[in-house]
Amino acid sequence: MSLLGSFDIGATGLTAQAMRLNVISSNIANVDSVSGPDGRAYRARQVVFSALPSTNSAGSGVAVT
Numbered sequence: 537m538s539l540l541g542s543f544d545i546g547a548t549g550l551t552a553q554a555m556r557l558n559v560i561s562s563n564i565a566n567v568d569s570v571s572g573p574d575g576r577a578y579r580a581r582q583v584v585f586s587a588l589p590s591t592n593s594a595g596s597g598v599a600v601t
């Protein structure tokens with residue numbers, strides 16, 4: 537694994553955590569909301585992390601859904 541590959545793995549982890557913080561912020565901001573922008577009842581969102589498969593023995597990062 538090259539040094540740049542290590543940076544890519546770190547970057548995907550940081551991006552995933554930024555997404556998680558955005559979702560938490562949205563959930564907190566809408567805690568008293570009755571309905572969302574589409575008119576339906578607001579439901580808290582969740583972030584699910586999963587490891588990206590790699591073709592070699594080193595990791596490839598994190599996927600967020």
